[in-house]
Amino acid sequence: MMKISRLYTPFLALLLVASISILPFNAQVVSAQDISFDLSYSDPASDVTWTYENGTTEMKSEPKDVNIKWLRSELEPNDDTLKLTIELSSPGVIRTDNITTYKINIYTTAENATHFIVNYSDGNCKLRTNTSASFINESVEYSISGSELECFVSLSELGNITYYNIDATAETREYENETVGWVLKKDFGWEVAGSPGSTPDDELDEEEEGIFDANSNLCIAGIILAVILAAIIILIIVIRKNK
Numbered sequence: 001m002m003k004i005s006r007l008y009t010p011f012l013a014l015l016l017v018a019s020i021s022i023l024p025f026n027a028q029v030v031s032a033q034d035i036s037f038d039l040s041y042s043d044p045a046s047d048v049t050w051t052y053e054n055g056t057t058e059m060k061s062e063p064k065d066v067n068i069k070w071l072r073s074e075l076e077p078n079d080d081t082l083k084l085t086i087e088l089s090s091p092g093v094i095r096t097d098n099i100t101t102y103k104i105n106i107y108t109t110a111e112n113a114t115h116f117i118v119n120y121s122d123g124n125c126k127l128r129t130n131t132s133a134s135f136i137n138e139s140v141e142y143s144i145s146g147s148e149l150e151c152f153v154s155l156s157e158l159g160n161i162t163y164y165n166i167d168a169t170a171e172t173r174e175y176e177n178e179t180v181g182w183v184l185k186k187d188f189g190w191e192v193a194g195s196p197g198s199t200p201d202d203e204l205d206e207e208e209e210g211i212f213d214a215n216s217n218l219c220i221a222g223i224i225l226a227v228i229l230a231a232i233i234i235l236i237i238v239i240r241k242n243k
Contacts, residue, residue, distance in 0.1 A: 035164045037075040037082060043068050043189050046089065051184040063185060064092030066100065066170040069147075071189035073166050080155040082106075084118060086168055086189065088147040098122035100172040102149055105130075110163040118151045125151055 046061030061067065070087035084104050088094065094102070098121060106116040118140060119126050125140040141152040155161070171186035 035161060037073055037164055039071075039073040039164075039166060041071045041167075041189060043070070043187075048185055048187045051186070053181045053183075060185075061089075063172065063174075064089045065095050066172050066185055066187050067092055068168060068170050068187045068189040071104075071166065071168050075155075076152070082153045082155065084151045084153065084166065086149045086170065088170070090147060092147050094144045094147065094149045095172065096123050096144070099174070100170070102168070102170045104151065104166055104168045106153070106158065107165040107167075108158050108161045108163060112165075116153075116158060118153060120149060120151065127153060127157060 046059075046067060048060050048062060048067050049057055050060055051057045065088060067089040068086060069089040069092075070085070072083075072085040072087070074083050075081070076083050084106075086094075086102055086104065101119065101121040103120075104118040106118065108116065114129055114131050116136075117128055117130055119128070120142060124138075125142040126135045127137040127140050128135045136157055137153075143150045168189040169186060170189075171184065173182060173184050175182050
């Protein structure tokens with residue numbers, strides 16, 4: 001008669017292989033459906049930073065053309081495209097010259113070590129990462145309507161998204177006069193607490209929970225798989241010892 005252990009061992013081995021095969025798939029389950037892309041950060045303060053050639057800085061409300069009033073993000077329906085909006089303080093107007101740059105940072109991992117950058121200047125909107133000078137997309141779709149700049153980025157260009165957040169900067173370099181010289185004028189649209197004029201809600205809702213949150217389905221599935229794997233390994237060891 002065939003020993004029971006000979007029947008169990010192949011079955012358990014097969015179950016072990018199947019469980020291991022599920023793990024990589026399970027680790028990639030965090031998708032656009034699990035993350036909220038609808039963000040809205042206001043910056044009502046007049047807080048353009050002027051940096052002079054001698055290194056001194058001061059805060060002013062001008063120029064309105066780089067004074068960020070609002071930063072928004074939303075997922076366009078049906079086509080998985082992010083609409084990222086920078087709105088300037090009225091009567092600011094989006095500049096299309098080559099000395100003014102509007103930049104939106106897109107964070108797709110919680111540690112933010114690497115992130116994506118949407119860069120608009122001089123009629124060109126491009127996408128790259130902060131770790132490479134090469135562009136992922138050199139012709140990002142955009143539109144300008146007075147004080148608003150809208151950039152449209154496909155989710156497929158952002159890879160595996162496990163977290164989502166944004167911030168932005170707007171800057172221009174202008175020559176004031178012979179006495180003052182050149183001045184870098186820059187404003188920020190940040191979620192980070194303590195940034196000039198920024199007081200957004202930094203609490204995550206249920207859709208924005210991390211993949212290791214105790215209440216997330218992914219975490220629960222991972223724990224169950226870990227327990228199953230441990231049980232399989234123990235059973236195989238016990239069966240082999242009893243041969």
